[in-house]
Amino acid sequence: MPKHRQGKGWTQLYLRKLRNRTVQGWIGQSLILLVVGLAIAYFGTNLVQNLQRLQIPFGFDFLFTKSGPSIGETLIEYSDTDSIAWAFGVALLNTLRVVLLGILWATLVGVLVGMARLSDNWLVKKLATVYVETLRNFPLLLQLLFWYLAVFLKFPSFENRIQLPGPIYLSKNGVAFPWLQPNSATMIWLITLGLGGAVSLWLWRFLIRQQIEQGTANKPWLWPLLLLTGLCGLAALTTQQPPFWITRPQVIENLVVEGGIQFTSEFSALLLGLTLYTAAFIAEIVRAGIMAVAKGQWDAAQALGLKPAFVMRFVVFPQALRVIVPPLTSQYLNLAKNSSLAVAIGYPDIYYVASASLESTGRSVEIVVVLMAVYLTMSLIIATLMNLYNRSIQLVER
Amino acid sequence: MSLTQPNRPSPPSWKSALTWLRRNLFSTWYNSVLTLVSLWVVYQGGRGLLVWMFSQAQWTVVQVNIRLFLVGRFPVDQLWRVWLVVLMMAAVTSLTAGILQSSRRGLMGVGLVTAGAVGLVPLFKGQSSDIIWVLAIGSMALVNLGLGPMLKARLPSQRLSRGMVTLWVLALLSLLWLLLGGWGFSPISTQQWQGLLLTVLTAVISMGLSFPLGVLLALGRRSPLPVIRTLCIVYIEVIRGLPLIGILFVAGIMLPLILPSHIQLDDLVRAICGLTLFSAAYLAENVRGGLQAVPQGQIEAAKALGLPPLLVVWLVILPQALRSVIPTIVGQCIGLFKDTSLLYIISLVELTRISRTVINQPRFIGRYAEVYLFIGLIYWLVCYLISVGGRHLERQLGVE
Known part of the structure; x- marks a missing residue:
């Protein structure tokens, strides 16, 4: 190396420092931070300017004006003279109702179909395969539209309703059952x-x-x-x-139903569509989980003389559960997010109400913030609960 | 195994059929019950479906509107441009397929599909020019499938792959040129891209754009540098916590607001932005799985050879990581293809939306079931093709 490059001038020291990995890393990171900050500042100023140009004010106080959008289906008292915030609450309840019921039913159907795919009955196995392969490969939106428009709205009008034993009433208005x-x-x-x-x-x-x-x-x-x-x-x-x-639901003067519980067509179609679609994915997860348990475990359990039900309950299922729960969590999250497709069939969930109030108020930024907060919170809660459960079933290593 | 076992004749076939029945359908009493119940379900469901399909359904709605389903309101006198695009894509794809793996089964499959398509043209009241196009596309695919192995044998592999990449880039550029117009062609606005054409285009473009972004995000998430890692984690987790229509909504409403007022974004561009941002986050998680599967020894060996960090990633880590996640990436392509149906909600006239227009025609009001089953079949077919292609790719790249 030439003599002059070994000198100890501060430039040399400085350059040698620059060649250091960590220093390079920090410089790179601060540059990226700078770029991201500049981008945010740029978009932010554009946003402020555009809002000023379009004369849209900013602030969340509009949420408390008494002019909520009209909502067709509510679990609690609501009228469109209530505040927008209250409308959001009502819509959130609607979303939660479909998400919770959907998770429950999708798990039940999914586990059943997943078991059926492993059944030693040839016909049952094939039926389950057809179910999974069909439902997984059609877009969910299409399925929802199908259930709503081609099934539920094709039921006769309420005057000519279908009566099943129970009594269960089926009509365009929805389903009523005890x-x-x-x-x-x-x-x-x-x-x-x-x-x-x-x-x-x-x-x-x-x-x-x-x-x-x-x-x-x-x-x-x-x-x-x-x-x-x-x-x-x-x-x-x-x-x-x-x-x-x-x-039991009772029809009064051939007009209204009282008693029992009534689901509207929108809700029924959404619940049915979400359940069947998610169940197809859950079935595959359950099947993969059970198949992931080593064959030696089955053999060993049987060799110990355990009854078939006990083999499943105490040996196979606990081990399969460890494989099943993480992907199951993401299916639950998908179901919660997919519930927003309700807007396509007119079920007043949180997304529906948000876009309706956007149309009446024009406050896009605030509504986007509220919507994101709601969905992120919901995802976070589901993920946290499932992670807690996941931790409780993990293998405890000694 | 005893060697002295006498050569007994195989049991008569009805007996083995009975054994099969007993073993697979009636092994225990509850299996018998299950079998009977399922038989009843199959009978009822199958009979209902067949009766509906052949006596109640009116398929003219599909017959008459096939062009709307496929290309929407693309100008009729310019339809040859779409045909040409299909021809070009078929040529490039079949050439690639022929180079990767050529089999007699593939040739036969393409021949059968072409024959079937020719048969379908009169069924959908097509013209003779449509038949010529279909035949041209089919024979082009056949020729290229045969040409592939010959090229592979003649040319050195490096030149071949470079040539194919150039060919693909050229094909995609001329695709945009043909469909958008300009430079000699009459211009066509993106609002006239509709139906299946729009569905396929948005899916392909968004997947293509989200791929590099997703890989970068995945690498960023595994980076030792805390700032980059945190930024990537925040991005991925926020996007994954939101529903796709929420993101399309944000892209549709917020993008125009955060850009300077003189930039006017096309609706389609906004939708593609939304789909890309969404898909990249999921892709990043899939790729991360692949990155974690690369053994540490590979990285250490690459470093020991003196490769600079970027080359370690490019030459050693990424090829192995991406190869191991091909199945999940194929799954994601299918998911993205299905997700394009959500453009329905933001009023882009893709396949699902155009079916709504069809049903609103006064002649066909209320024909939901026929139309939805038909476009469902289209979605199903494309998804099936993607998964078959993915499986071939997997086998070709030697993924176990």
């Missing part, structure tokens, strides 16, 4: 069953653990079941009432 109605004893029943259920569950698990440890067959379901039956009997004796009355 439901439970709480009575004066419901609280007592709930408390009894809740406490009794918790105690029995604990007892059952304790007895099962005992059975596993001692290797004796001591019928772990017997005592918990007796306890629960006893508590139910006690509750029935003291309150002299069942936990719920069943109300």
Whole structure:
């Protein structure tokens, strides 16, 4: 190396520092930060200028003006003289209703179909495969439009409704079917069953653990079941009432339905579409999870003399669950996000109401912020809950 | 295995059929019940479907409107440009397929599909020029499938791959030129791109654009530099927490607001921006999975050879990472193709939207089921083709 490049002038030191990886990294990062900051500033100033040019004010106080959009279907009291914020709340409840029911049903149907795909019955297996392959490869939006326009709206008008045993009424207006109605004893029943259920569950698990440890067959379901039956009997004796009355939908003067529970066509189509679509994906996840359990585990469990149901319950399923839960979480998240497609069939969910109030107020920035906050919060809650559950079923390594 | 087992004749076929039935359908009592119930379901469902398809459904709505479904209101006198684009794409794709893997089955498949398509033309009341186009496309594909292996044998692989890349770029550029017009052709506005044409174009363009962005985001998320990592994580997680129509909504409404007022963005450009931003976040997560699967030893070996960090990523990490996530990327392509149906909500006239226009024709009011089943079939077919292509690619690149 030539002599002059080994000098210790500060430029040389400085240059040598520059060649250092970490220093390079920091310089690169500050440059990127600068670029991102400049971009945000640029877009921000454009936004402010555009809003000024279009004379759109900024601020969230419009949420409290009493001119909400009209909403066809509400779970709680609402009229369009209420505030926009209240309209958002009502719409959020609508979204939550379809998301929670959808998750519940999609899980049930998905697990059933996933098991069916592994069934040793050839016909059942093929049927399940056809179900999964068909539903997964059509766009969800198309399915929703199909269910809504080609199925639910093709039902006869309410005067000529279809009556199924129950009674279940099917018509253009939607579905009405019997439901439970709480009575004066419901609280007592709930408390009894809740406490009794918790105690029995604990007892059952304790007895099962005992059975596993001692290797004796001591019928772990017997005592918990007796306890629960006893508590139910006690509750029935003291309150002299069942936990719920069943109300049946009744048609009054061929015009309105009272009693029971009624789903509108929009809600039914959305719930059905979301459930069937997500269930197809969940079925594949369940199948993959069960197949991921090593074959030796099945063989070993059977060699120990466990009954087939026990092999599934105690050996295969707990291991499959570890594979199933992470992708299941993302399916739940997808379902929650896909519920926004409600707007295409006119079910007033949060997205629908947001775009309706955008049309009436023109406050795009604020509404986008609210919408993003709602969906991000919902995703975050689902992900957190599922991650907690995931952690609880992980393998505890010694 | 005993060697002394006598050569017994195989059991009569009805007996083995019975055994099969007993083993697969009636092994236990609950299996028998299940079988009977499923048989009943198949019978009822199948009968209902067949009766509906052949006696109640009126398929003229599809027959009459096939052009609307495929290209929407693309100017009729300019339709040859769409045909030419299809021909060009068929040529390039089949040449690539022929070079990658040529099989007699592929040739036969293309021949059968062409014959079927020719048969479909009169069914949909097409003209003789349509038949000529279909035949030209089919024979072009056949010739190129045959040409591929010959080229592969003659040319050195590096020149071949460089040539193919150039060919693809040229084909895509001339596609845009043909469809947009200008420079000698009469201009066509993007609002006249409709139907399946629009669906396919948006899907392809958004996927193409989101691919580099997604890879960069994935690399950024695994970067040791905290600022870059945090930015990437925030981007990916925020986008993944939002529904696609929310993002399309933001792209449609916020993009014009955050750009200077003299820039006017086309509706289609906004939609493609939204789809790209959305798809890139998901792609980044998929690619990250592949990056994590590259053994540390590969990276250390590359470093030990003295490769600079960028080349380590480009030559060693990315090829292995991308190859291992081909199945998930194919899945994502299918997802993106299905997701283009959401452009319906922001009023772009793609396949699902144009079907709405068709149903609103006074002659065909209420023909929802026929139309939705038909376009469902189109979606299903394209998804199927993507997954078949993906499987071939996987086999070709030696993914286990």
